[in-house]
Amino acid sequence: MLFLKKFHLSLPSNHWFLTIICSLVRCHIGSAHFQFCLSSRLTNLQVLDLEDNAFGPKFPLLGNKLISLVLSKNKFRDGLPAEVTSYYQLQRLDLSNNKFVGPFPQSLFSLPSVTYLNVADNKFTGMLFENQSCSADLEFVDLSSNLMTGKLPNCLLRDSNKKVLYAANCLATGDENQHPITFCRNEALAVGILPQRKKRKASTETIAFCVAGGIAGGIAIVGLIYLAVRKVKSRKTIERPNTRTIAESASAGYPSKLLSDARYVSQTTKLGALGLPPYRTFSLEEIEEATNNFDTSAFMGEGSQGQMYRGQLKDGSFVAIRCLKLKKSHSTQNLMNHIELISKLRHRHLVSALGHCFEFYLDDSSVSRIFLVFEYVPNGTLRSWISGGHVRQNFPWTHRIAAAIGVAKGIQFLHTGIVPGVYSNNLKITDVLLDQNLVAKISSYNLPLLAENKGMVVHGTSSGASKDLSTSARINQDSKVDVYDFGLILLEIIVGRSLTSMNEVAVLKDQLQASITSDDPARSSIVDPGLLRSSSDQSLKTMMEICVRCLLRNPADRPSVEDILWNLQFAAQVQDSWRGDSQSSEGSPVSPTKRPRLNITIH
Template identity: 40%
Template sequence: MPRFLRALVLILSCVWLTPITEQYTSSQTQVLQQLRKQLEFPKQLAPWNNTENICYLPSTPVLTVICEGNSVTELKIVGDKLVKPDTFNGYSIWGKTLSPAFSSDSFFTTLSRLPSLKVVILVSLGIWGPLPDKIHRLSQLEVLDLSSNFFYGTIPPKISSMTMLQTLTLDGNFFNETVPDWFDLLSNLTNLSLQHNRLKGPLPLSIGRVHSLIEISLSYNSISGELPNLSGLVSLEVLDIGDNELDSELPHMPKRLVTMLLGKNKLSGEIPGQFGELSQLQHLDLSYNLLQGTPPTSVFALPNISYVNLASNKLAGSLPVSLTCSSQLGFVDISANMLVGRLPSCLSSNSNNKVVKLDGNCLTVDSLHQHEASYCQTHSKKKFSKLKSLVLLVVVIGGVTVIALLLLFFLRYCRRKQEGTVSEQGLLPKPALDNSASGLSSELLTNARFVSQAMKLGAQVLPTYRAFSLEDLKEATKNFESSSYIGEGTAGKLYKGRLENGTFVAIRCLVLSRKHSIRNLKLRLDLLSKLRHPHLVCLLGHCIDGGADDCSVDRVFLVYEYVQNGNFRSHLSRSMEKVLKWQERLGVLIGIAKAVHFLHTGVIPGFYNNQLKSHNILLDEYLVAKVSDYGLSIITEEIHKNEARADGQRAIQSMSKASEGLCLEDDVYSFGLILLEALIGLRRSEKGGAFLPYEMAMQFSSQEEQKRIIDPIVIGTSSQESLSNVVSLTSKCLSLESSLRPSIEDVLWNLQYAAQVQATADRDQRSDVGSQT
């Protein structure tokens, strides 16, 4: 071969063979850099600066790029636009959405240029907009996690073609359509998590046919209707559909279930005895429903059960004294039901290593918070009487309907026969008049709807949120006369009213500092109305006082449930007939912490700067804490006028701006002030009567100082370990350096620990007294 031919072959080999992988790798790097630009250069992607091959970078908790054969197969980016507080550093970083120039369609078009991706995790990056159908182009995807962003609209149906998908996580977004009816097409799906969205409508029956599922998490949505039969999901271990609006009876459950969370729905009927056969079950929460009957005793004896919460239902009857409890059982809550009789020994307060809550029943135990036996009997009779009346009414209506229909058919039969006779005589029939008793049947139909609706309303734990007219509120408060005036705070005047159905309400009048858009205001009120929690004062509705145009709102009225037992601050005063003891104060503080935790993490964007003050904490008849005046900052703050984008984008950006600049530590510091008041009562610092929180907290350094400063009632009713734990927690919450304050999760955990320690000390003390007598 001539020398020049050999040289030509060598050159072509270098061109054709060597650069192929380099060029391919370079193109993948270019796609990643384009994604970085579209995400507006988040700091988590700073390691991509000045690098030719991103595949070789080391993985970190917030950034992972894994390549196989020079193709990107895994992309994980965890941003700081909205970070859930963790237990390591305990602080939240709040950010807003990406700029209006961002396009989710363009972003996923770029992402689809990485066709070998198997894992995509894009969390808390501020991505907003509808999730495009073209996501299905990533046909090799096995894991898709887009949590804590601002996606809205429908979950794309074309995801159903991604048959390799095993994990689908879309938590903490704004998806607001129905739950898709195509999950059964994903034959490899094991984990489905759509928590903290705005999904509505019923659960599709097809979800019971996804036999590969191990976990279903759909809590904190507005899913209604029937809970479908899931017994065919033989691999299912976690079922979390709490905080929704399901209103059916409980079906049989898969036998491999480990965790079942169905609390805060409208589930009715009895707890199936089959639940006592779920040998793997560890965690059962059916609280805040409408369940009746006596709970199956076998549930308490399941070999692995550790947590049972049946609180706030309509459970009745008595538990057998010989009830057997599992050795693993550590927490039982049967409070706020209608249980009677003696408490089984395995649920008694003397049981070791077990927390049992039973207030609000008619049990024959030595407790200040049990009803008389007649209370449960009366309610049971009333319930039976109402049911009997409804059945009788339905039967009567049904009978009248049948008679009316028979009469209608008879009249038509007679008319047709008469018309036939006239025709035989060669005469034209007379035009028929509409005298078919239509008024009667319409009335019956209306009554039938009314009965059905009345039964639904009677089954609800909380009233439906509604819009009130100004006339409604004037009638409820007798035109806001002085006798209905309760007081005035930073959030406006407060009135007590009585609705036409007899329900007492508290009405907050907010005077807006400038003209606001009704449309924007309604978006904010809609978000506020979604906040339902047992430790929040329930918002029942609103009234917007404005003109006919869209920009003339001067006032907005918020209508809350009326909590009649005063505020936490008043119960710390010695002038009260019954001052709260330490264990009771701990119960109130735990309730407040649960409410704050929900406000921060139970909805996205979270609610911060929640006016936490002891006089804004209300107590019901059972001394259950309810936080009031929460979330008002999104209404009272100045609303930006830029409303040119689509509704979904506008709502999200508005909520983001409402929380911009607010940080989690604000509520933690305010909670520290409440902790301090719980410790010292209504005392003040000795320096000129001023309330100096941090200085006072620092004076708790020794037991002698504690006895001098802390409320004697607290000293006399607390154990040293429980008290010391809360004293230390108070000092941390009131730290002048925000980075040293704990997270709300840490606050809640420490309070629950202090309560458990105190409960153990109280049991030991009672045992000592009993042995001496």
């Protein structure tokens, strides 16, 4: 029989009853009892020391206010959950001498308060990178006896005051105490980490041992636990917040050091406002489980940017997973610049990336496939709401203006919100999705990784651009390609039907141009009939003017995205005033009484 050797909890006094129950258990405690003792009610837990016991295999469910967490010398063997990276007050983390598997979360190096990090003697995998950032207070790191590859982060080597141990990995350090890279790959395969990890069933011996231990514990202990469970169930239980909630509410527990880092706080605030969890690396097992091993029922379609699957994560949230097979061999290091850009593509009007997963070739450890995990947008395409039968009745002119503003803001972010900007995105109305609040989101953009895999020019010029153009001229020309595509989306919003050919586009453009200076009946023959009674003539005319300018043949004559946004917001305000709505549209810098910023001249 195994005894509970050490159980140190720091928690409020009203949890004494649970503490007594946990400390009385004198058998090999299984996962169910362990999770009961460390329930989500312990939201203020700060110090947990379970060293040298037999806990496991799953990582405990804990709050995000931990300062010290010691789980060394136990029997944990699953991967680390994503919420570990949200322990922003954590100073000491000791996971050594277990059997943890899966990718090592390198963000643990940069937790703002961490001083001691020990993950020695596990089966953690993953590639370390020289440019990884570290907390300034980090003093001790032990990565020994794992299956890590790559190079040690420079931030661990620069400071002589840091003690760093890393023997018995497969790191490219030039030291004799490292295994060859084939050793880590073979060991990872042996424990089922790459290329896929098969689920293990609990052995009969383990089950029999737990049953025997429970009987030996005595009827008194069983009765006490039974009463405790009933007492807990009789109360209103407080559900454990999932990863997303932790990320959004973590600000309540930020230490002063973190608050002093304005850049970090600003980024975290943005993520909370979007309602998205932090970008992270997914394991292949998570991807397979989310898609039911890529079942045909999860398949959403296939296009030039890979196969798309609908998946559901363990926290219940739905995601869209893009599977991209690489045409040429890539090392993980070569792909990280692409991944860094993808991780920045987060905006209210973009279908934002949540994370990625690499699948490797076993012969040379290069990346064979990439899985990009995006937020799932449930309400279909913008086209389905405009020309999709009965649904269009619920998508009036005000909604269409809002959708157009959303698409324009998404384009503006792609061009100017990140460096380098993303241009020539081949935007289509079928790539604009609507979320549960009917907010427009661009779902397909010119990711350099996707473009490179198709043999296209990355981040520079569209196919027709001259090599003699300067960088700024090429960027301006590429931005005007997106403006033209936006004009096509705007044209379909106005006429209320699908566009079948470029000849039809040219005809409709000429008709719009002629009707702008004509009377209302001329416009009514072109515009979606469902809009005539619900739209202001001035608002509609402004939108038509923008559309015509966007579709001009000479890119230099097309308006900038900023001018487009200015006038779209003007159209929205005119429409609000016409409806007698006192609430102006979002963030409009223009008064309805002012003329549009864009000077429309029809040639």
